[in-house]
Amino acid sequence: MVANRRCNPQVVGIHGDGGANGMDVDSGSGKSSRKLSVGSQALAAKQLGMEVQSPFGPDDLYADWELVEALYGHALRDRLSVKPEEFALLLAEPSHNTRANRERLTELVFEGFGAPALYIARSAMLTSFATARQTALVVDLGYRSTTAAAVQDGYVLQKTVTRTPLAGQILNSAAQAVADAKYTPLRARCSFTRQEVKPGEFQVTPVDTTGVSRSFLLYQVEQVASDLKESTCRASEARFVEMEGQNIPTTVYELPDGQELYLGAERFNMAEVLFQPSFVSKFNGLTPLASDVRSVPEAVLSCINKCDVDLRKDMYSGAILSGGTSLMAGLKERLEKDVGELSPPAAKVKMLAAANQIERRFSTWIGGSILASLGSFQQLWMSKKEYAEHGAPLINRKCP
Amino acid sequence: MADAVTVLDIGSRWIKAGWAYNQPTDGEPRILAPSAVYVDPSGPGADPGVSTSSAPGELQHPIRRGRIVSWDQFESLAYYVLYELMGWELGNEGNIMICEPVLTGRSDRETMAQLMFEVFNVTGIFCQDQAVLSLYAVGRTNGLVVDLGHDKIDVATVAEGMLIPSSVRRLDFGGANLTQYLQRLLQDPQRAQPQPDGAGGLHPTQPLSDDDAEALKALCARCAETRAGFTSAVESAAAETFRLPDGQEFTVAAEGLRVGEALFQPYELLGVRGPNIAEAACDSAACLHDALLRKVMFENMLVVGGGSVIPGVTQRFLSEARSLVPAAANAALTPIPEYMPSPNVTRDAAWVGGSVLAKVALLQNHFIVKAEYDEAGPGAVHRRCA
Numbered sequence: 001m002v003a004n005r006r007c008n009p010q011v012v013g014i015h016g017d018g019g020a021n022g023m024d025v026d027s028g029s030g031k032s033s034r035k036l037s038v039g040s041q042a043l044a045a046k047q048l049g050m051e052v053q054s055p056f057g058p059d060d061l062y063a064d065w066e067l068v069e070a071l072y073g074h075a076l077r078d079r080l081s082v083k084p085e086e087f088a089l090l091l092a093e094p095s096h097n098t099r100a101n102r103e104r105l106t107e108l109v110f111e112g113f114g115a116p117a118l119y120i121a122r123s124a125m126l127t128s129f130a131t132a133r134q135t136a137l138v139v140d141l142g143y144r145s146t147t148a149a150a151v152q153d154g155y156v157l158q159k160t161v162t163r164t165p166l167a168g169q170i171l172n173s174a175a176q177a178v179a180d181a182k183y184t185p186l187r188a189r190c191s192f193t194r195q196e197v198k199p200g201e202f203q204v205t206p207v208d209t210t211g212v213s214r215s216f217l218l219y220q221v222e223q224v225a226s227d228l229k230e231s232t233c234r235a236s237e238a239r240f241v242e243m244e245g246q247n248i249p250t251t252v253y254e255l256p257d258g259q260e261l262y263l264g265a266e267r268f269n270m271a272e273v274l275f276q277p278s279f280v281s282k283f284n285g286l287t288p289l290a291s292d293v294r295s296v297p298e299a300v301l302s303c304i305n306k307c308d309v310d311l312r313k314d315m316y317s318g319a320i321l322s323g324g325t326s327l328m329a330g331l332k333e334r335l336e337k338d339v340g341e342l343s344p345p346a347a348k349v350k351m352l353a354a355a356n357q358i359e360r361r362f363s364t365w366i367g368g369s370i371l372a373s374l375g376s377f378q379q380l381w382m383s384k385k386e387y388a389e390h391g392a393p394l395i396n397r398k399c400p
Numbered sequence: 401m402a403d404a405v406t407v408l409d410i411g412s413r414w415i416k417a418g419w420a421y422n423q424p425t426d427g428e429p430r431i432l433a434p435s436a437v438y439v440d441p442s443g444p445g446a447d448p449g450v451s452t453s454s455a456p457g458e459l460q461h462p463i464r465r466g467r468i469v470s471w472d473q474f475e476s477l478a479y480y481v482l483y484e485l486m487g488w489e490l491g492n493e494g495n496i497m498i499c500e501p502v503l504t505g506r507s508d509r510e511t512m513a514q515l516m517f518e519v520f521n522v523t524g525i526f527c528q529d530q531a532v533l534s535l536y537a538v539g540r541t542n543g544l545v546v547d548l549g550h551d552k553i554d555v556a557t558v559a560e561g562m563l564i565p566s567s568v569r570r571l572d573f574g575g576a577n578l579t580q581y582l583q584r585l586l587q588d589p590q591r592a593q594p595q596p597d598g599a600g601g602l603h604p605t606q607p608l609s610d611d612d613a614e615a616l617k618a619l620c621a622r623c624a625e626t627r628a629g630f631t632s633a634v635e636s637a638a639a640e641t642f643r644l645p646d647g648q649e650f651t652v653a654a655e656g657l658r659v660g661e662a663l664f665q666p667y668e669l670l671g672v673r674g675p676n677i678a679e680a681a682c683d684s685a686a687c688l689h690d691a692l693l694r695k696v697m698f699e700n701m702l703v704v705g706g707g708s709v710i711p712g713v714t715q716r717f718l719s720e721a722r723s724l725v726p727a728a729a730n731a732a733l734t735p736i737p738e739y740m741p742s743p744n745v746t747r748d749a750a751w752v753g754g755s756v757l758a759k760v761a762l763l764q765n766h767f768i769v770k771a772e773y774d775e776a777g778p779g780a781v782h783r784r785c786a
Contacts, residue, residue: 079565081467081505194723195626202727231691254726357689 038074043219050212052219060094060144060163061101068105069112076113088117088381090372092364095124095140095149095161102399103392110387117381119372120399122156124149126367127322130359131352137315139300139335139351140364141325143168146274146296148303150315155400162303164294166274168226168325170286171233174270176225177283182266183259188220192257204257228253232263235271235330238337242269271328275338297338304343316343321353322363404494405758406486408478409530409751410501411435412463413550413575413706416751417481420497420758428742429751431485435463437473465552466501466570468508475515482520495524495767497758499750502529502547502556502568509785510778517773524767526758527785529563531556533753534704537745539737543700546681546717547750548663548707550575553677555684557697567687569680573672575707578621578659579613581670585655586613615644620656623663623712626719630661660710664720678720698729704749714746 043052055071057063076084089109093102102120109118124138128151140147146167150160179186191209194202209217232253242265250264272279274296277289294302304315319339321332332353340349354360371377382398405420409429416429439460462473482488482496496516500509509527516522531545531554541561547554553571557564586608608616619642624630637654644650662669664676675683685697701721703714718733725731736745745752761767772780 079503081503082507086507195628196719196722202723254728256726258727361689 038070038078050216052213052215056144059096061097062105065104065108069108072108072113084113084115087115088119088372089113089115090368091118091120092123092126092368093120095122095138095147095156096163097122099393099396102395106382106387106392106395110384115384117383118387118395119377119381120395121368121371122149123364124151124156124161125154126365126371127320127363128367129154129370130322130363130367131320131354133318133320135311135314135318137300137304137319139296139319139321139323139326141167141274141296141321141323141331143324146299146323146325148300150303150307150311152311157307160303160306162294162299162306164296164299165289166277166293166296167323168229170273170280171229171270171325172222172225173286174273174280174283175229175233176221177285178263178266178270179225179228179255179261181284182261182263186221186224186255187257188217189224189256190220191217194258202258224256228255228261229270230327232267233271233328234267235274235328235334236268237330237334239276240268240272271331274325274331275334295338297335297342300335300339301342313347316347317350319349319351320363321351322360324361326353326360327357403762405497405762406482406488406494407497407499407751407754407758408482409499409748409754410463410468411549411706412461412465412552415463415477415481416748417486418751418755419486420755420762428744428748431481433477433481433485435477436461437477439473466503466549466554468512471511471515475519478515478520491521493520493522495526495758495762496520496522497754497761498525498527499530499533499754500527502531502554502563503565503570504529506782509781513768513773513781514778517770522770524762524769525773525781526761526767527781528754528757529556530554530750530753531563531568532558532561533751533757534702534749535734536753536756537704537740537749538702538734540700540702540734542696543702543734544681544685544697546677546701546703546705548574548677548703548705548713550706551577553680553705553707555677555680557684557688559693559696564688567684569675569684571666571672571674571677571680573662573666573670575614575617577670577672578662578707579610579617581662582617582621582655582659583608583613585658586650586652612644612648616642616650616652617659618709619644620652621659621710622656623660623710623716624657625712625716627664630657633657660713660716663707663710663713664716676720678717678724681717681721682724695729698725698731700734701731702734702746702749704746706747708746709744 053064053067055062055064055067062068076082091105091109093105105120106118109115123140124147127138127140128134128136134154135152138149138151140149144167145163145165148160148162150157176186188209190207190212192204192206194204197203232251246265248264248268250262251267253261253263255261269279269282277293277295280286280289300319304312307315316339321335326332332351336349336351339351340347343349354363359366380398382395386394386398407418407420407429409416413435415433415435417431417433418429436459439458460470460473462468462470462477468474482493483490488494498512498516500512512527513525516525530547534545534547535541535543535558542559544555544557547556551574553574555569555571557567620640624633634654634657637657639651639653641649641651658669664678666672666674666676674680681701685694688694688697698721701718703717708714714733718731722731740752742748742752766784768781768784772783776783
């Protein structure tokens with residue numbers, strides 16, 4: 001969005017995580033007449049027959065374009081109250097986005113929304129802009145995947161983009177498994193009500209949930225698990241080994257239905273999944289990962305090793321952490337240590353992470369905001385006229 | 401008159417205006433005019449207020465769901481309210497404080513600035529969201545505001561005097577839906593059945609006109625304390641007779657309770673999909689990232705707007721919110737300070753807050769003055785108006 005200070009962070013949510021600002025589809029009618037309800041408000045209340053679906057496909061790129069269009073339309077028209085025809089659009093895309101996807105996105109923006117100008121920027125580039133650097137290694141710990149990408153002089157080096165599925169979604173499943181194993185299974189918020197019988201004391205009664213789709217219940221359960229993860233997960237300082245008699249302080253977490261969970265070693269277990277993928281087997285119900293899945297430090301190393309030799313020193317000393325999952329306590333220090341162990345002895349490993357929560361979660365958006373307000377950027381937009389003349393493939397030339 | 405500030409609160413049903421300098425003696429907006437305009441189909445222009453032409457024309461509403469849909473009609477309405485009702489003198493208009501609904505787009509704000517400076521020639525303008533102003537009216541800068549309006553309900557969280565836009569929830573129903581529901585209930589043929597206590601049946605009345613239904617709703621709507629309380633009260637409700645200001649009398653039994661309950665069960669009673677106001681409020685606060693901030697929001701909840709005068713609505717809202725929120729958060733309502741002179745401070749909270757802010761902003765030169773507008777154009781209004 002060009003120079004719009006009142007942009008709410010939801011816009012970034014669309015690109016990074018189709019789940020949080022996701023959409024739901026009213027099943028029952030034919031595919032051509034699906035009723036789509038978008039936005040966190042629509043997803044908050046239980047509605048019968050509503051399925052929750054994300055526009056992302058198996059490789060974490062946009063797959064369902066109808067949902068994408070509805071998501072963007074909601075963000076522009078309902079939340080920002082702007083007409084898409086009046087404003088140039090700067091879109092952030094995943095660093096591993098394909099050429100075909102970009103062309104499809106260009107078509108959607110120019111034909112579906114009629115925007116006057118467009119630029120599609122890779123999110124790693126925008127994150128490095130947000131920290132005022134042109135050359136950096138960007139480690140984005142997101143929801144569906146963790147991506148490590150090298151940015152040199154403002155361009156993302158495509159061959160260095162490395163991804164691993166160890167990210168927020170797997171941690172959410174781990175948190176859910178922890179809660180399920182300790183006490184009763186996590187309940188979706190819409191499946192019970194609480195009445196205050198005495199001040200401070202509540203009585204929980206289950207609510208009939210027939211007619212509510214399974215995907216909606218799963219979505220709501222995942223919200224609870226996500227909050228559990230955010231409140232209690234902690235990365236241990238060194239390789240975590242669960243030993244008998246280890247004295248780990250427990251924290252207490254109150255679930256929405258009033259139950260209290262006391263978590264000790266589980267807090268570290270959950271976070272350890274990012275560093276030792278084999279830990280996934282400690283949680284019931286989680287599908288074991290393929291054996292070639294890299295841990296996060298290994299992904300970072302692999303990314304750096306794909307860079308040119310003379311670039312690697314800069315990459316080691318200036319890695320930027322971004323993304324919601326990077327807010328976990330102790331993660332930055334642990335990642336520095338692990339990458340330092342794997343790296344050559346001469347390399348000095350240093351990671352930067354913004355202290356502010358908002359800056360880390362939305363660094364891509366902030367970078368986009370900075371980029372779009374630069375004077376020297378204004379000639380780089382792809383205009384509607386150029387789209388009419390050259391068609392969608394021009395976007396790959398204009399936006400490297 | 402150069403220091404005078406008019407506070408204008410734009411609503412879908414009522415447009416509220418008044419002077420800011422009469423605080424604290426004047427706690428209420430002096431002018432409460434309906435936001436409706438008679439459009440004469442034959443000639444150009446529109447006459448707000450009472451139509452003077454022989455053909456009454458069509459009644460239209462320039463403001464719907466918080467947005468101004470017709471700027472020409474709004475201009476006529478604003479002219480009527482400001483010059484004729486408020487008594488503005490041409491050439492000496494003074495400053496104006498606009499209380500705009502949340503989620504007003506930048507272009508709408510610029511159009512408003514353009515209207516005010518170029519057509520009405522005001523000295524200075526300031527715009528602020530109604531959510532922030534409602535909190536100022538009760539002396540707070542942090543809180544969760546639920547604004548029960550005529551055709552929409554807005555839920556917003558405000559932190560340190562600034563609205564958090566990603567937390568705004570706009571529900572699609574409001575006072576107008578409640579009125580239509582009341583009209584449907586009174587038309588229900590079931591009412592002609594004899595009552596359990598032996599009294600005669602309540603005859604289905606003629607279709608109620610909108611104005612009569614609004615007046616009746618204002619008299620009889622109330623909220624039960626809990627959902628279980630509602631079901632039992634509906635069964636045992638006794639018939640009461642209400643007398644409208646124009647002399648008509650209506651007998652209602654449980655309809656008043658149902659109308660109040662519709663705010664908390666919109667899908668079952670009104671057919672509107674989506675969360676009820678307590679669920680929307682909890683969802684709005686839940687999307688904040690900072691856990692401490694969420695706690696502050698739950699402890700400072702405020703119900704304002706036309707719908708907040710329904711007896712029992714704030715207590716019911718609080719009890720529903722307490723059942724949705726974790727016990728540790730200790731959900732509570734913001735206390736209304738005693739020094740506020742008007743008993744209706746929650747109904748007019750946005751206007752009162754605008755009045756409070758106008759004095760402060762004027763003293764600190766926050767108003768956008770004509771010179772700045774001339775220099776930078778309508779975009780100047782974004783400089784200090786958040």
